[in-house]
Amino acid sequence: xxxxxxxxxxxxxxxxxxxxxxxxxxxxxxxxxxxxxxxxxxxxxxxxxxxxxxxxxxxxxxxxxxxxxxxxxxxxxxxxxxxxxxxxxxxxxxxxxxxxxxxxxxxxxxxxxxxxxxxxxxxxxxxxxxxxxxxxxxxxxxxxxxxxxxxxxxxxxxxxxxxxxxxxxxxxxxxxxxxxxxxxxxxxxxxxxxxxxxxxxxxxxxxxxxxxxxxxxxxxxxxxxxxxxxxxxxxxxxxxxxxxxxxxxxxxxxxxxxxxxxxxxxxxxxxxxxxxxxxxxxxxxxxxxxxxxxxxxxxxxxxxxxxxxxxxxxxxxxxxxxxxxxxxxxxxxxxxxxxxxxxxxxxxxxxxxxxxxxxxxxxxxxxxxxxxxxxx
Numbered sequence: 120x121x122x123x124x125x126x127x128x129x130x131x132x133x134x135x136x137x138x139x140x141x142x143x144x145x146x147x148x149x150x151x152x153x154x155x156x157x158x159x160x161x162x163x164x165x166x167x168x169x170x171x172x173x174x175x176x177x178x179x180x181x182x183x184x185x186x187x188x189x190x191x192x193x194x195x196x197x198x199x200x201x202x203x204x205x206x207x208x209x210x211x212x213x214x215x216x217x218x219x220x221x222x223x224x225x226x227x228x229x230x231x232x233x234x235x236x237x238x239x240x241x242x243x244x245x246x247x248x249x250x251x252x253x254x255x256x257x258x259x260x261x262x263x264x265x266x267x268x269x270x271x272x273x274x275x276x277x278x279x280x281x282x283x284x285x286x287x288x289x290x291x292x293x294x295x296x297x298x299x300x301x302x303x304x305x306x307x308x309x310x311x312x313x314x315x316x317x318x319x320x321x322x323x324x325x326x327x328x329x330x331x332x333x334x335x336x337x338x339x340x341x342x343x344x345x346x347x348x349x350x351x352x353x354x355x356x357x358x359x360x361x362x363x364x365x366x367x368x369x370x371x372x373x374x375x376x377x378x379x380x381x382x383x384x385x386x387x388x389x390x391x392x393x394x395x396x397x398x399x400x401x402x403x404x405x406x407x408x409x410x411x412x413x414x415x416x417x418x419x420x421x422x423x424x425x426x427x428x429x430x431x432x433x434x435x436x437x438x439x440x441x442x443x444x445x446x447x448x449x450x451x452x453x454x455x456x457x458x459x460x461x462x463x464x465x466x467x468x469x470x471x472x473x474x475x476x477x478x479x480x481x482x483x484x485x486x487x488x489x490x491x492x493x494x495x
Contacts, residue, residue, distance in 0.1 A: 126206070126216040127167035132156050134208045135171070135217050138193040143180070146189075151178040165293070171220035176228075183228050187239045190221055197245045199276045202321045204247065214246035222252035230259045237267050244282045253286040254295040261299050265306055272310070277319040283310050284325040290332040304333045304340060315348060315356060323359045330363035338367060342374045349378060369423065369439040371482020381421050384480045385414035386447070393476060393488040400469055400494045401462055408455040408478060408486070412447040420445050422455065425477040429470040429492070439479070461492060469494050 132155045136148045154174035159167060179186040195205075195212030206215040213221070222243050229236025233256050240249040240256075257264045268283045285291065287307045289300040300307050311326050334341040345360050352360065360379075361368075367375040376382075389409040398404060406424060422442040427435040442457050459476075463469070475489045 124162070124164040124167060127159070127164065127171065129156050129159065131208065131217055132159075132171065132174075135193075135213060135221075138213050139179075139189060142192040143189045145180070147178050151175070154178070168216075168220045168223070171217075172223045172227075175220060175224045179224070183232060184235065186228070187225055187235070190225065191239060191242055194242060194246055197276075199245070202277045202319055204278075206247075216247065218243050218247035218249070219251065222247075222249045223255075225249075226252035226255040230255065233260055233263055234267065237264065241271065241279055241282075244286075245276050245278045248278065248285065249282055250285040250288075250291060251294050253282065254291070254297060257287065257297055257299070258295065261297075261306065265310070268310060272313050277317075277321050280314060280317060280319065281322045281325045284314055284322065284329045288325075288329045288332050290335060301336050304337050308333070308340075308344070315359060316353075320355075323355060324362070327359045327362035330360075331366050334364065334367050338372060339374075341367065342372070342378065345375060346378050368421065368482075369441075371423075371479060373482060376421070376481050380419050381481045382418070384420055384483060384485070385412065385418060386410045386420075386480065386485070387413050388486050389452070391478060391486040391488060393490050395490070397491040397493065398461060400492065403458055403460040404490050406457045406459060406476060406478070406488065409452065410447070410455070410480075410485075411452045412450055414447070415449050417446055417448050420447060421479075421481055423479040423482075424457065424459075425479060426459065427475040427477070428467065429472040429474060431470065433472075435475070437477070 132152055136151045139151070140146050140148045151174050154177060155171045157170065162170060179189065193213045195209040195214040208215065222240055225236050225239045225243065229239070236256055240253055243249050253264070268287070271279050271283055274280055287297065287300060287310065288294070289297045289304070307329065311329055314322055314326050317323050317326070330341055330344070341364065345364055348356060348360055364375050387410065389411055391408045393404050393406050395404065412418065421444050423439050424442055425437045425439045427437045430436050440459070445453060447453060461469070469492065471492055471494045473489050474492050475487055477484045478486045478488070
């Protein structure tokens with residue numbers, strides 16, 4: 120499989136250069152390609168984007184607005200109502216991954232001309248996303264950016280509406296962390312309130328991810344918001360809220376579980392075990408459970424399990440894994456089985472020793488079992 124970093128290729132760099140050359144007679148195409156492609160194979164994805172940005176910085180006109188006007192002319196046509204994202208090149212102009220370094224240029228050189236920079240990013244986000252670049256402008260003047268985004272809420276392009284949510288996410292992966300919005304979540308919630316019932320699933324998904332970000336710092340705020348938004352929620356909004364609260368649900372947050380109808384579980388464990396009791400790294404265990412409902416009415420249940428991985432110096436770190444949702448009738452017995460594989464991954468270092476498994480029902484520990492892991 121081709122490395123993901125190759126989205127920034129020599130071919131892409133030459134495409135950017137050819138498009139800029141069409142609208143800038145003074146543009147030094149060969150210099151741009153040389154700068155942008157230097158030692159490209161040795162660079163990772165973000166480093167490649169940064170190098171292309173630096174090449175733009177050295178070869179575009181020194182006048183900021185003149186440079187931006189050239190970049191705007193290079194953009195490929197778009198269907199204003201389409202959610203589709205084109206990641207490939209277009210003979211008609213620039214779109215896809217090439218937008219990332221171009222948007223960085225617009226934002227980083229537009230810190231003293233924010234309103235104009237936002238207008239340019241608004242056009243660029245239609246061809247890919249300006250969710251990373253807009254964060255530089257937010258850091259400089261969050262109130263001004265919020266005021267501008269308010270005027271975009273009814274834009275017909277779903278990529279523009281998504282940018283309102285995605286670009287202001289306080290903890291966007293790969294993006295600058297926005298401490299100002301972490302401290303003052305109401306600034307962005309006022310925008311999300313107006314996007315929660317957006318016609319586009321693409322936009323609503325971003326709203327959910329934004330709310331999940333906020334929940335990491337303001338759990339009670341998101342619980343209250345969820346309770347309010349659920350009051351008259353259709354299926355789309357219910358789906359949005361469930362995705363928004365996924366982190367809190369995995370943590371077993373009782374208030375948010377109750378908001379979704381998952382109350383105090385009334386069950387009795389008939390049997391629960393894990394087998395085999397010892398495996399090597401790369402193996403798997405089978406978790407089995409048998410429950411009986413002790414309630415006199417049907418109950419909705421979320422079944423998860425938390426594996427307490429051994430760490431250095433005898434410490435452990437728990438990770439919650441999803442199992443299933445179920446609805447138990449009064450006095451109903453339910454048999455459950457789950458396979459858990461312990462395979463090497465780049466994000467975790469495994470250590471030999473006892474690994475406890477907490478079986479969680481509506482966020483509460485129902486039973487604890489364990490197995491021994493042997494790491495060669």
